[in-house]
Amino acid sequence: MVSFHPLYSHFGDKLPREEAEDVLGLRHGYRNILFFGLIREYKGLDILIKAFDKLGDGYQLIIAGEPYGSFGPYAELIDRSPGKDRIHVFPEYVRDSEVKKYFSASDVTVLPYRSATQSGVSSVSYHFEVPMIVTDTGGLKETIGDRGTGLVAGAADPDSIAEEIERFFGDKGLKQSCIDNIRKERERLSWSEFCRELVDFAQTL
Numbered sequence: 369m370v371s372f373h374p375l376y377s378h379f380g381d382k383l384p385r386e387e388a389e390d391v392l393g394l395r396h397g398y399r400n401i402l403f404f405g406l407i408r409e410y411k412g413l414d415i416l417i418k419a420f421d422k423l424g425d426g427y428q429l430i431i432a433g434e435p436y437g438s439f440g441p442y443a444e445l446i447d448r449s450p451g452k453d454r455i456h457v458f459p460e461y462v463r464d465s466e467v468k469k470y471f472s473a474s475d476v477t478v479l480p481y482r483s484a485t486q487s488g489v490s491s492v493s494y495h496f497e498v499p500m501i502v503t504d505t506g507g508l509k510e511t512i513g514d515r516g517t518g519l520v521a522g523a524a525d526p527d528s529i530a531e532e533i534e535r536f537f538g539d540k541g542l543k544q545s546c547i548d549n550i551r552k553e554r555e556r557l558s559w560s561e562f563c564r565e566l567v568d569f570a571q572t573l
Contacts, residue, residue, distance in 0.1 A: 372557055374558060378464060403478055408437070416526075419530040434462075480503055
């Protein structure tokens, strides 16, 4: 029997959106995009910053995570961005107790990875019912795009990422459809379902 690892559930409940925005110092009424997790070259934060430059004034970008190496190149991209006043950076290790404020404030999590196998960030997004935009690398398409819990960009480049972000916000029903599918996945990947499958399997031995 092969079964998926259940989702983690120790991050607490989702906060009211405006409360989370206030805690983070964000302005209300924007479309909030989240990049979360360790900042490493293969995760493509530079791609997302360049994609953000292509979007309109109604977006905010939240960057939360500890840099693995120098943050300098990303800081330079942000400083040159026409929307730099709408880019909010929290370059630090995020404790489990602090995770909820970032996801509670966000409409969508973007994983612009150049390479990957799986991603722990997707499990956290599932917990907080935040849809995702990912690249077609590793198992991201299979676990997110094929499950209808987010969108898959055609390439790990700024144009493709920006296109999917605009598509996500341009379709009024798409966000809710992704959330509905996330709720199904949360049930499928719950600890109770995992235990049920394990007990059922044990009874066949």
